[in-house]
Amino acid sequence: MSSTAVRSRAGTLRALTAVGRCHLAGLLGLAVVACVGPAVVGALLLLPVGLGHRLLPPAAAVLRRCADRARERAARWSGVPVSPPAPLPRTAGARAVLADAGFWRDLGWAWLEPLAGGLLVAVPPSLLVYGAFGAFVQPFVWRLLDDGNWYAFVPVHSTAGMLAALLLGLVFTAAGLLLAPAVLRLHARWSRLLLAAPRTTELVRRIEQLTDTRAVALDGRADELRRIERDLHDGAQARLVALGMRLDGATRLLHDPPAARAALLEARELSARALEDLRDLVRGIQPPILTDRGLGDAVRSLALDSFLDVRVEVRLAGRMPAAVESAAYFAVNELLANAAKHSGGDRVDIVLAHEEGRLRATVTDDGHGGADPARGTGLLGVRARLATFDGSLALHSPQGGPTTVTLEIPCASSLPKTSSS
Structure with missing residues (x-):
């Protein structure tokens, strides 16, 4: 037919x-x-x-x-x-x-x-x-x-x-x-x-929703700051302290050049690890590719890092506000991780579009379906992240699949800063 x-x-x-x-x-x-x-x-x-x-x-x-x-x-x-x-x-x-x-x-x-x-x-x-x-x-x-x-x-x-x-x-x-x-x-x-x-009822609900999302945002910001502090303390700061101690030890070995050279090589290795920890920390806060090239290329980089067959279609004429791009990036990252861990499929399709004043990201996998936000914190965390921007998450996951998650965030699009091709 x-x-x-x-x-x-x-x-x-x-x-x-x-x-x-x-x-x-x-x-x-x-x-x-x-x-x-x-x-x-x-x-x-x-x-x-x-x-x-x-x-x-x-x-x-x-x-x-x-x-x-x-x-x-x-x-x-x-x-x-x-x-x-x-x-x-x-x-x-x-x-x-x-x-x-x-x-x-x-x-x-x-x-x-x-x-x-x-x-x-x-x-x-x-x-x-x-x-x-x-x-x-x-x-x-x-x-x-x-x-x-x-x-x-x-x-x-x-x-x-x-x-x-x-x-x-x-x-x-x-x-x-x-x-x-x-x-x-x-x-x-x-x-x-x-x-x-009535209009008054809608306004009261809107005020209550904004109050709740602001509280969630403040709690999330506090948790993020604590995570950054913990990562700095346990990662880069510890390596920098060890680096200082190793350099101090090297100064005491100047009379023994081979030993001093070995201590300095170890210090260089510690500095490289500390730099890598700092880079990982920066990526967790705001990936450089997201800042430099925008949401489309950042999501493509996630697709390249995933072991699944991820296909990305980008229909974005320009850049979104930085906070919106960051929220969408980490939300898509979480959905990709969920698909890899729980879906049982081997392919994911991602569509990014800006239509009618809303950024829309659709993530579809070919897994067995049956996803339920109540059984884990991943989707609930994504929904809370989007609620900060008055966004929404819609899940359609029948038994047998496929699973489709649609994210929407109200925002305006600006002129393109860089090419995403």
Whole structure:
């Protein structure tokens, strides 16, 4: 089968899936307005007589679960994220529910969804069903009727009218398939308009997130400083002390040139080791190739050092901020190490790109899959490193593989400083 035919079948399948999702969204909207909405309104009306104080909290909790499912569907089906409001307290009374802004948003969505969103998502399934009737049923039934019939605005009293109805049915069917994905995205935006958390809630969450990431960054900086101090103390500093002692001993052996020469040769060896320790320390802080040639060439150097078959594709037009490049470099380094130790594969593909104001690094290995951040600290450390820059880590690792990790960091790109070819 040719690639064009495969793409056509995949496009048709996506369109049919979108039509089915439109139909399901309409049914779920009707279920909410028929069951949950009246229960909540009934509880509100019973507040003056006291019974509503007991009925409102559980009814509001059910409504919140339905709204949360709608938020999840919008993100999963159309890629439109809908930020949820603050959760209702488990022991919330009627007064707490009435004071919650998210509750009133959920209630407004429950009543408006069938009227606007429901009518919107009903268009593609209606076009598809009506078009299928005109294309596949109408040609066989019009002769059974004495006076014929009408299909849309076409009178079907003859073969010519039947052919016109058939053609119109095909047009309706195609229109339903083509409109379904766009209608589904439009419905998701409508849901976000009704269900997204208030601006004040988003600002409070943003402040809390920045506070947490700042604390993580400060802790990470302190740990890094302690590591550097430990490496200096145990490595280069110890060798330099030994070097000084060896030079001091050599000065006492000047009367014995062969012994003095041997002591100086040993001192030279110690100085070379101390220099190598310092170079290793500098590489751990900021690799020179990353500073001089940028992220693309630095990741290529990691690929050359790995015993796996690593292929790197770089689609970066310029340099990123130094801190962002450093975070991405060490994150990719950790992912390569994880692939080498745990994946069981022998090939890794790395793609670096800057799109829509975000640096994106995708690392895919051909291993056995099943990666889980909860079973180790490597991915958790990468996620914490990226959170400092408001970045994210997405992991897809089904059993049997492959494992794909996508890193994203918001940043701006500057003009290229050096060539990465």
